[in-house]
Amino acid sequence: MAKFQMKGKSEEELANMEIEEFRKIIPARQRRSLKRGFTEIQKKLLAKIEADPKKFHRTKNREMIIIPQMLGIKIGVYNGNEYVTVEIKTEMLGHRLGEFAMTRKPVKHSSPGFGATKSSKFVPLK
Numbered sequence: 001m002a003k004f005q006m007k008g009k010s011e012e013e014l015a016n017m018e019i020e021e022f023r024k025i026i027p028a029r030q031r032r033s034l035k036r037g038f039t040e041i042q043k044k045l046l047a048k049i050e051a052d053p054k055k056f057h058r059t060k061n062r063e064m065i066i067i068p069q070m071l072g073i074k075i076g077v078y079n080g081n082e083y084v085t086v087e088i089k090t091e092m093l094g095h096r097l098g099e100f101a102m103t104r105k106p107v108k109h110s111s112p113g114f115g116a117t118k119s120s121k122f123v124p125l126k
Contacts, residue, residue, distance in 0.1 A: 006025060016068070045061060058076035060078040062098025064097045066088055074087050
């Protein structure tokens with residue numbers, strides 16, 4: 001079974017990588033965002049994670065880019081209604097937290113109700 005690699009770097013190398021090194025191997029949009037630096041909210045989240053990595057942290061910061069220091073932790077990401085638990089894995093590096101907390105549920109259609117269409121008028125009631 002093949003192990004996960006990102007731009008030729010193994011999981012162990014990615015986990016020990018500094019942000020400056022990591023920035024060189026991620027896509028341009030994320031690279032540019034990291035080059036600008038973290039916002040105050042993102043800095044607070046990273047400080048909380050560094051202080052207690054075992055604790056479950058909750059955030060509304062969906063635009064935070066997943067960096068190597070966040071590997072293996074569980075974060076609650078707000079989707080507009082509730083906090084969705086996201087466990088950070090190596091495949092998620094370079095993506096944003098919001099990509100893993102869907103804001104919409106899949107549409108589940110059922111049978112039409114009585115009177116929904118002209119043809120349903122003639123369906124016998126149970």
